[in-house]
Amino acid sequence: MFRTFGGSDVDLAEECPICCATHDALQRLMPCGHRICEACTNKIINFSNVRAASRRCPFCRQAFSVARSPPGLVEVCLRRLVHGHLTAESIRRLPPRIRARLLARITNMRMVYGERLIELLRDFPGERIRLSHAENLQPADLVAAAPLIAAHLRSVVLDCVPMLNDAGLHALLAVSPEVLEHIDARDASEHFQGTCLADMAPRFEKLEHLNVAGCKGLTVEAFSATILQVAGTIRVLNLSQCRRVGDAGLRAIVKCRNLLDLNISGLSHISTAAVLDVLVACRRLRVLDVTRCVKVSGAEVLRTIAGHCSELRELMVGALSDIGDEEVTALASSTVGAVLECLGINDSGITRDALFTIQNNCPLLRRLDISFCHQITEHSMVDMITFMPRLRSLNCRGCRGIPKEAVFFVAQLLAARALGFEETAPVRKRGSMIAAESSSCGSPTSAGSSSGSPISPSSSSGSPMSSGSSGGSPLSSGSSSGSPM
Numbered sequence: 236m237f238r239t240f241g242g243s244d245v246d247l248a249e250e251c252p253i254c255c256a257t258h259d260a261l262q263r264l265m266p267c268g269h270r271i272c273e274a275c276t277n278k279i280i281n282f283s284n285v286r287a288a289s290r291r292c293p294f295c296r297q298a299f300s301v302a303r304s305p306p307g308l309v310e311v312c313l314r315r316l317v318h319g320h321l322t323a324e325s326i327r328r329l330p331p332r333i334r335a336r337l338l339a340r341i342t343n344m345r346m347v348y349g350e351r352l353i354e355l356l357r358d359f360p361g362e363r364i365r366l367s368h369a370e371n372l373q374p375a376d377l378v379a380a381a382p383l384i385a386a387h388l389r390s391v392v393l394d395c396v397p398m399l400n401d402a403g404l405h406a407l408l409a410v411s412p413e414v415l416e417h418i419d420a421r422d423a424s425e426h427f428q429g430t431c432l433a434d435m436a437p438r439f440e441k442l443e444h445l446n447v448a449g450c451k452g453l454t455v456e457a458f459s460a461t462i463l464q465v466a467g468t469i470r471v472l473n474l475s476q477c478r479r480v481g482d483a484g485l486r487a488i489v490k491c492r493n494l495l496d497l498n499i500s501g502l503s504h505i506s507t508a509a510v511l512d513v514l515v516a517c518r519r520l521r522v523l524d525v526t527r528c529v530k531v532s533g534a535e536v537l538r539t540i541a542g543h544c545s546e547l548r549e550l551m552v553g554a555l556s557d558i559g560d561e562e563v564t565a566l567a568s569s570t571v572g573a574v575l576e577c578l579g580i581n582d583s584g585i586t587r588d589a590l591f592t593i594q595n596n597c598p599l600l601r602r603l604d605i606s607f608c609h610q611i612t613e614h615s616m617v618d619m620i621t622f623m624p625r626l627r628s629l630n631c632r633g634c635r636g637i638p639k640e641a642v643f644f645v646a647q648l649l650a651a652r653a654l655g656f657e658e659t660a661p662v663r664k665r666g667s668m669i670a671a672e673s674s675s676c677g678s679p680t681s682a683g684s685s686s687g688s689p690i691s692p693s694s695s696s697g698s699p700m701s702s703g704s705s706g707g708s709p710l711s712s713g714s715s716s717g718s719p720m
Contacts, residue, residue: 253277253293259306264299267292276301294627309336316346324348331385333357344369348376356380363390363417364407372396374403381406390417394446399423405431412438421473422449429457436464443468448475448498453542455484466490473498475524482509489516500526500551507532514539524551526579531560533583541569551579553604564591567596579604581630587615594622601625607633613641 249261251272259702261270269292283290289298291652298539306314315321316337326334338355341347347355348371356364359381364384366372384407391407393399404420404427413436420427427450447453458480462469469491474480481506488494494517499505510531516521523544525531533555540547550560550571563585566572575597580589581604590611593600602621605611611634627649631637 237591249506253641263302264292265302267295267297267299269299308333309340312337313340316341321351323354326351326354327357331360335361336714339365345371348372352376353380353383356381356523356525359384360386362386363392364388365390365392366396367392369393370395370397372403373398374406377403378406381410384410387411387414389414391415392417392419393423394419394421396420397422397424399427400426401431405435407495408432408435413440415439416441418442419444419446420450421446423447423452425452427452429453429461432452433457433460436461439465439468444471445469446471446473448473449477449542451476451478453477453479455480458484459487462487463490467493471496474502475499476501478503478658480505482506485509486512488513491517493519495519496522498522498524499528500524501528503529506530507535510536515543518543519546520544520698521546522549523547524549524579525555526551528555531555534562537562537566541566541571544568546574547571548574550575553579553581553583553606555583558583558585560584560586560589560592564592567592572596573598575600577602581606582606583608584610586610587612587618590615590619594619597623599625602628604630605634606630609633609635612636613638616641616645620648621692624652627641640715676699 249270250257251261251274256272256274257273262273262275262276263270271293273402275293279293280290290300291297292299308329312326312333315325326337329337334355334357338347338359339361340520344366345368347366347369352366352369352372353376378449388411388500390406391404393404393407393657399420400423404423404680408415408418418432429447429450429452432445432447433456445461445465447458458474458477460677462472462484470493472491472494473496474484474487475498478501480502485499485502485505486509488497491511497513497517497520499510505528509531510525510528514523514536533552534557536552536555537558539629540550558580563580563583567575567589572593573596576599578597578600585605585608587610590605593603603619603626605616608631611631614637616631616634616637620626629645629649631642632644
């Protein structure tokens with residue numbers, strides 16, 4: 236059994252022994268009686284149909300049939316709710332455990348508001364409340380429902396609630412601020428200024444995750460007061476698109492010495508100096524996003540990261556000014572490059588030289604964003620796939636030097652790699668590859684091929700992308716016209 240609401244022991248869901256996912260009910264296999272989820276049952280049935288074999292239980296290997304059980308109370312209530320037949324009075328008669336499970340299973344949160352929400356939260360036994368995309372939710376509904384909650388809340392998620400204001404959020408935060416660990420209020424209304432956070436901050440003893448992205452009305456005074464109170468416990472902070480937060484608010488983050496994840500993308504009023512102060516102070520950062528901070532110098536940021544943020548794993552610096560080959564090369568050659576797993580340098584002026592350095596110095600890289608880097612060529616992109624076996628995601632959208640056919644082929648190759656279907660390609664030495672490139676007749680992407688195609692199958696240089704035949708390349712039609720595509 237698995238507890239779905241933190242440490243609460245009142246709302247238990249069954250865990251599938253195969254996929255370890257939690258479900259309200261598992262399917263029973265007959266006659267052995269083993270229980271697995273519906274998704275795993277369907278996979279076994281489909282696999283047996285393809286192999287023309289009998290369906291066998293994965294535990295005891297007996298042939299089985301599925302015992303279909305009638306829908307449970309939660310499923311019946313969900314159907315009545317969708318058709319508008321589940322009234323607030325009907326919800327009140329349900330046990331608190333069933334009401335909590337019903338709230339967790341609702342996918343269309345636009346139906347959750349007013350008396351219906353109040354009854355769903357009455358004697359709520361869980362530790363996590365999630366009301367994402369509750370577009371019809373009024374702050375008065377939260378004020379009325381909060382005193383009825385019986386549990387100590389550790390997580391409050393009210394993202395994309397367009398009418399959320401300080402009064403509504405304050406009502407939920409006041410239920411149990413001493414044990415609260417996670418607050419998500421992103422994309423709240425423009426009337427949300429963050430005063431409720433500042434008022435409750437002295438009582439936040441365990442707050443680790445704060446997400447106020449897209450809160451355009453968040454004031455720098457309220458944010459600064461909040462951060463100064465929770466600086467010792469905060470681990471994850473998202474300020475993306477908070478337009479009113481400037482240098483004063485950003486410099487308050489300097490006190491957060493244990494910060495691990497920081498997102499300040501889209502802050503158009505912050506300066507390079509304020510960002511550098513944060514990077515020097517928060518040396519334990521593992522995730523950093525400063526995308527589209529128009530007044531921030533990308534070169535200065537990369538140099539500071541290379542010297543101070545040795546634990547960084549994910550870095551997004553897209554659309555920052557003055558990022559070129561020299562800055563990316565310095566970053567990739569530092570100790571940060573050796574441990575980077577995700578790098579976003581989109582909308583920059585890098586060339587194949589920067590990608591070559593990334594290939595040599597970033598062995599753990601799994602995701603790379605080079606979209607709208609117009610000096611990147613098809614051959615450079617293919618090299619990234621060939622010589623970086625850990626790479627699983629490569630965003631090259633909008634690169635003028637890469638044809639659409641090549642993008643489609645790379646997408647197929649990465650999908651096959653993620654599924655484990657890719658064959659291991661022979662890896663050439665870097666010296667032989669550079670020598671082959673320099674000996675080609677003016678073509679930067681051909682190694683001994685007369686066609687000039689970057690991955691033409693007629694190449695005899697042992698290219699990892701070559702199939703050894705005259706017509707098997709997904710990107711080349713086998714012509715000798717000299718055009719790469």
